[in-house]
Amino acid sequence: MSVHRDVKKVTTHILQAMKSRGEKIAMLTAYDYSMARILDAAGVDVLLVGDSASNVMAGHETTLPITLDQMIYHASSVVRAVDRALVVVDLPFGTYQGNSKLALESTIRIMKESGAHAVKLEGGGEIDESIKRILKAGVPVMGHLGLTPQSIYKFGTYTVRAKEEEEAAQLIKDAKTLQKLGCFAIVLEKIPAHLTKIVSEELIIPTIGIGGGGHADGQVLVTHDMVGITKDFHPRFLRRYLELFDVMKEATEQYIKDVKSGDFPNENEQY
Template identity: 55%
Template sequence: MSVTIELKSNKVTVAVMRKMKATGEKISMLTAYDFTMASLLDQGGVDVILVGDSAGNVMAGYDTTLPVTLDQMIYHGASVRRGVKRALLVVDMPFGTCCGNPYDSLANAVAIMKGTGAEALKIEGGEELLPDIKKIIAAGIPVMGHLGLMPQSVHRYGGFGLRAQSEAEAEKLRRDALLLQEAGCFAITLEKIPAGLAGEIAASLSIPIIGIGAGGNVDGQVLVVHDLLGMNRDFSPKFVRKYADLYSIITEAVSGYVSDVKSIKFPSQDEWY
């Protein structure tokens, strides 16, 4: 069964996201790391495109996001920018670039904004990074927070498991979310936390809450586009719904090409000049 999506021509902005929260319209968000994919997502009608530091995993093959550099994020962000017309473009601040020195964090944030043409930044962390976040917001840069499972803190957690299962951690997450809102963040991503907690936070705050592995009672959802398209068979967490099986499509296409080249079926004379 095919579903027709009526694409909106209006540009998505931070203010539009606030209106979507107020009216109950769910927010769609996906990652992109290059021009071609960004163009496809934008034309598909996604509301927010995130240039995630998950590029380290899906584009570079790292086990974590930690090795991703500022220059690499700027490269990916600038590539995506050229493919985006309607969606709000958000870029991750990579590990070590927002880490407790507000002036250094601001300099890094400005470098990303200038180098990519992004419209907002996403920063992992709560109360501990409030001075940095406030400094960046005061400079006129919109910030999306990120709480729950924070991949840049993977070694502190000891893995990528469900977060905020204990009441102490859940209470800290509630407090951090409120503090981020009060600091001026325009939205928060909640990753891999109990659905009840995520829904509670979404209901208690006035800014949009975007979930990934955080249930359906939030204001929007985000996925890594390679996961949604089924390009990686080795990664299938519970919260990922695969809308395609590009792994099979691509490998079968490549196999067909290899076979045709070796059997001298490609190129045919119709494909010669």
């Protein structure tokens, strides 16, 4: 019996059951009501209101500029669209690092003002106090290790993380720390496939991969990349299921042509 097909509402408990049964978890990003309705109707398990909204919705080069207020706006829009999926919201840069009191305040605002189901934080042992406070308040936490885009200026590049033995060992240690603290799942971004396998096998909680190979318990992509709305992003891990940029551009060109020629609207398209 498939957990995915039978469940009416995905919870953190359901995700754990899916890992236990070896059933993969499908996660995508969503930032607005209309897109979230489509993804939820399709049966996606988890919707991540990612700080990647900073890139794909606002056009920023990094995830750093997006604010807590903006994340709450996007999360509220998504929550209103969803019947089935678990909605997880990124805590944006500057709302939790180094200050566990601020982390809790930021989380409470997200949960109260958006109605989301969980939050996601980037980092390992260095943010343990923030995670502890949030969990004590009863809010589920998803971890995020490997390439953590909020630390892009520290890394200096978006290249694969944890290729060296020391960083790989630290990632495994951090993953176990996050599990021990009580995180319900961990995103593993752009790490070697063999390391994803090790972490996924050693953890009881689910792992969600992006650019980490097929050994994770689930996968996540940015929806705008997956359906080809973004045009100039071609990482190895991305599979484009549509080329919506081209489809929408062609439709728009046809609309412009029809308006200019007087073909639109015709007699059946008026009152």
